[in-house]
Amino acid sequence: MTEPAAPPAQTPASSKPNTRTGARLAVVQALYEMEISDKGVIDALAEFETFWIGQEIDGVVHPPAETAFFRDVLRGAVEEQRAIDPKLDAALAKGWPLRRLEVVLRAILRAGAYELMFRRDVPARAAISQYVDVAHSFYGGDEPGMVNAVLDRVGREVRSTEFGIPAAPGQAPKKA
Numbered sequence: 001m002t003e004p005a006a007p008p009a010q011t012p013a014s015s016k017p018n019t020r021t022g023a024r025l026a027v028v029q030a031l032y033e034m035e036i037s038d039k040g041v042i043d044a045l046a047e048f049e050t051f052w053i054g055q056e057i058d059g060v061v062h063p064p065a066e067t068a069f070f071r072d073v074l075r076g077a078v079e080e081q082r083a084i085d086p087k088l089d090a091a092l093a094k095g096w097p098l099r100r101l102e103v104v105l106r107a108i109l110r111a112g113a114y115e116l117m118f119r120r121d122v123p124a125r126a127a128i129s130q131y132v133d134v135a136h137s138f139y140g141g142d143e144p145g146m147v148n149a150v151l152d153r154v155g156r157e158v159r160s161t162e163f164g165i166p167a168a169p170g171q172a173p174k175k176a
Contacts, residue, residue, distance in 0.1 A: 022063035023070035024111060024130055025137065026053050030074050031107035041078050045071060077114040084113045091153035104138050105147070112151045117158050124155040124162045 029052070030044040039047070051057075054064040077084065088098045088109050098106055112131035115122050128151045135144035156163045 019064055019066040020069055021130060021133070022053065022065035023067075023073065024134055025063060026065045026070050027073045027077065027111045028104065028107045028134055028138075031077060031110060032103050034078070035103050035107070041075055045074060073111055073114055073119070076118055077110045080114055080118060081110065084110055084117065087117065087154050087157070088113055088150060091150045091157075105135075105143060108135050108138075108147055109150055112147070113154050116151065116155045120159075124159045128152055128155055 026048050030048050033039060033047075034041070034044050048070070049067065052062045053067075053070070055062050085098055092098060092101075098109065101109070108131055111134075112127060115127040115131075116124055119127070128148060131151055132144050132148045135147040156165060160166075
């Protein structure tokens with residue numbers, strides 16, 4: 001079992017994390033783990049639920065997570081990858097397709113795009129903000145800004161009305 005990308009450090013004094021935030025972080029770590037080790041969804045779900053979520057490993061506290069949300073976003077990001085990846089490619093700068101990005105960035109963008117495209121119960125701006133926060137957990141440079149820009153483009157396309165963009169006359173709002 002390989003250790004997934006390190007999460008942000010939690011100290012005992014830190015406030016109790018939101019369980020959806022913990023789920024999003026675990027999804028990104030599981031997607032990373034799956035890509036570098038060729039694990040399947042079932043194995044990743046079992047491993048993370050048993051050994052990582054809510055556990056302290058080598059002094060790093062992995063936050064608790066809403067299990068049903070973790071399962072849905074992980075499965076969905078994998079099962080809907082054929083729909084997600086073209087949206088992300090279109091939102092990325094020319095010459096920088098998704099496959100050229102680092103593994104953790106791909107995981108963050110895929111999970112975020114899944115929520116934007118398929119989880120209408122989660123407000124678009126909240127999903128984008130949460131994945132920008134996840135990006136800050138792993139990166140100190142420009143990457144969180146790139147995550148924000150790419151997910152914002154996807155969100156404006158698939159949930160235009162949430163961004164105040166009216167549908168074209170005689171056209172229903174776009175759906176994923």
